[in-house]
Amino acid sequence: MLTRKVSKIRSSEITSESIYLTRRKFVQQGALAGAGLSVGLHANAGLQSNDDITPEHIVTSYNNFYEFGTDKSDPAENAHQMTTDPWAVSVSGEAKKTGKFAFEDIVAGLGRQERIYRFRCVEAWSMVVPWVGISLKEILQQFEPNGNAKYVEFKTLVRPSEMPGQRGIFSSIDWPYVEGLRMDEAYHPLSIMAVGLFGKELPNQNGAPWRLIVPWKYGFKSIKSIVSIRFTKRQPRNTWSLLAPNEYGFYANVNPAVSHPRWSQANERRLPSSIFDPNRRPTLPFNGYADEVASLYSGMNLTKNF
Amino acid sequence: MITHNQFVKAIVFICLVAPLCWLGWQISLELQQPGSALGADPGEAIVHYLGEWSIRILLFAFSITPLRRLLKSRALARTRRMVGLFAFTYVVMHLLAYLFFYLEFNWSGMWVEILERPYITVGMLALACLLPMAITSTGGWQRRLGRNWRLLHRMIYAAITLALIHLWWLTKDGFEDLVVYTLWFMVLLWFRWRNVSQQLR
Ligand code: HEM
Numbered sequence: 031m032l033t034r035k036v037s038k039i040r041s042s043e044i045t046s047e048s049i050y051l052t053r054r055k056f057v058q059q060g061a062l063a064g065a066g067l068s069v070g071l072h073a074n075a076g077l078q079s080n081d082d083i084t085p086e087h088i089v090t091s092y093n094n095f096y097e098f099g100t101d102k103s104d105p106a107e108n109a110h111q112m113t114t115d116p117w118a119v120s121v122s123g124e125a126k127k128t129g130k131f132a133f134e135d136i137v138a139g140l141g142r143q144e145r146i147y148r149f150r151c152v153e154a155w156s157m158v159v160p161w162v163g164i165s166l167k168e169i170l171q172q173f174e175p176n177g178n179a180k181y182v183e184f185k186t187l188v189r190p191s192e193m194p195g196q197r198g199i200f201s202s203i204d205w206p207y208v209e210g211l212r213m214d215e216a217y218h219p220l221s222i223m224a225v226g227l228f229g230k231e232l233p234n235q236n237g238a239p240w241r242l243i244v245p246w247k248y249g250f251k252s253i254k255s256i257v258s259i260r261f262t263k264r265q266p267r268n269t270w271s272l273l274a275p276n277e278y279g280f281y282a283n284v285n286p287a288v289s290h291p292r293w294s295q296a297n298e299r300r301l302p303s304s305i306f307d308p309n310r311r312p313t314l315p316f317n318g319y320a321d322e323v324a325s326l327y328s329g330m331n332l333t334k335n336f
Numbered sequence: 337m338i339t340h341n342q343f344v345k346a347i348v349f350i351c352l353v354a355p356l357c358w359l360g361w362q363i364s365l366e367l368q369q370p371g372s373a374l375g376a377d378p379g380e381a382i383v384h385y386l387g388e389w390s391i392r393i394l395l396f397a398f399s400i401t402p403l404r405r406l407l408k409s410r411a412l413a414r415t416r417r418m419v420g421l422f423a424f425t426y427v428v429m430h431l432l433a434y435l436f437f438y439l440e441f442n443w444s445g446m447w448v449e450i451l452e453r454p455y456i457t458v459g460m461l462a463l464a465c466l467l468p469m470a471i472t473s474t475g476g477w478q479r480r481l482g483r484n485w486r487l488l489h490r491m492i493y494a495a496i497t498l499a500l501i502h503l504w505w506l507t508k509d510g511f512e513d514l515v516v517y518t519l520w521f522m523v524l525l526w527f528r529w530r531n532v533s534q535q536l537r
Contacts, residue, residue, distance in 0.1 A: 088371070092377070096509055098507055099350050099510070103375065155377060155380075198510065200512040200514075201509055273508075273509075274508075288450070291453065292506065294445075294448075294462055297375060299380075301376040302370065302377070303376070303377050303379055304371075305363060305370070305374075305378050305379070308437055308440060310440065
């Protein structure tokens with residue numbers, strides 16, 4: 031149903047910037063837990079005292095969103111062309127409630143929380159981002175997936191008229207961008223759909239109107255500007271592992287022990303780096319969220335299932 | 337009065353140092369206010385910038401012989417050594433930037449990178465081809481080596497081929513620049529092949 035007009039997220043619904051700023055102080059002082067406010071149990075999970083929040087202008091100007099070009103600065107330059115209102119999402123596959131839904135109908139009534147997560151790209155850089163997110167489990171459960179639903183697949187918008195990267199003839203990506211999760215990964219309390227950052231509406235270059243965030247996986251799993259959700263029995267394909275299966279896997283869990291053919295994953299450049307200080311630090315297993323998520327993969331060979 | 341030769345040489349020289357001046361300017365802005373000029377990851381920006389100019393200048397050096405024929409300009413031919421040496425310098429700076437920003441001069445790490453990452457291996461091989469050419473670029477070496485000098489300097493074919501493989505391997509998507517560089521190289525190869533086959537006839 032595409033009935034209601036998409037309304038912008040009202041600022042009253044999300045953390046105001048002043049609250050965010052006080053929270054930032056909490057983070058810097060190391061007072062991570064129990065900051066009160068609307069911060070949920072997992073809001074600051076695994077955050078370390080040296081995890082300073084990355085400045086907003088960097089989070090919104092240094093992006094990999096190949097639909098808008100392959101340079102880090104391309105998305106910020108081009109993404110304003112994308113229409114995010116109205117935004118229809120198709121839900122299909124192994125679930126009771128399938129069909130076309132308006133984005134705002136799906137998220138209406140669901141609680142928004144600020145989650146400050148590390149974000150680790152497979153290219154060996156990382157940031158710390160205060161997302162405004164909604165529990166992915168709460169979102170998915172609305173569609174009542176059935177017993178056959180073992181995986182969930184997501185797709186990004188395809189609209190070459192508004193996405194210059196999809197018009198290029200020298201791209202080897204077969205649009206749309208697809209990603210997927212196992213259902214237990216999707217239902218993990220750390221998994222969210224982000225609808226904002228820094229207490230504001232999500233900018234287009236960061237994947238408006240909503241994008242996945244799974245903080246223990248490399249950034250390419252966290253698919254942006256989602257228009258399709260499909261519940262499947264079999265493991266869905268994902269764009270980067272289709273392009274280079276020996277370089278990118280389905281799981282893509284952050285793992286300093288398994289290096290990528292192009293980048294050692296043992297450490298990362300925490301942005302912003304500066305000329306005199308590359309700001310390099312060791313990468314943590316599961317991006318520092320091992321306590322919360324390692325049990326999802328017990329018994330699995332993580333070198334083979336990279 | 338400056339001669340025609342000197343004039344052409346000066347123009348080419350200015351074109352070759354201009355990218356470095358721009359980079360110097362960006363770095364100075366960056367030092368005054370981090371993040372103001374080269375973005376969130378200045379190290380990466382500098383490595384990429386120097387890599388881009390390395391391949392362009394290398395291809396320019398390789399273009400001079402055919403261009404001289406096309407434009408009938410001997411003055412241009414006289415800039416060839418300078419252009420080649422600039423190409424070498426850019427590649428060395430690209431390597432230094434990589435060592436500084438990516439490896440922080442961790443030498444043991446460098447060996448691992450060279451052995452484990454094929455795109456680094458071929459980058460180093462490309463540099464290894466350029467090094468003897470740079471060393472023997474002087475008139476003295478040219479005389480001493482005689483015929484062998486020309487043979488030695490055919491390594492430019494290997495150097496550019498390896499550099500292009502380096503680029504194909506490190507590019508994830510968005511191949512437009514790479515297609516341009518590769519076509520440029522192929523046109524130059526075709527030009528040379530045509531020349532040789534005409535001489536043989
Ligand atoms: C003739 C020699 C070489 C040429 C022409 C060359 C050219 C390039 C070019 C054009 C790029 C891509 C820049 C971009 O994406 O915007 C690049 C990237 C790079 N090159 Fe080279 N290069 C050469 C040798 C080397 C050597 C010797 C090394 C190091 C041992 C090296 C390491 C790198 C690295 C680390 C990157 C960046 C990869 C990334 O960030 O993903 N290159 N090079």
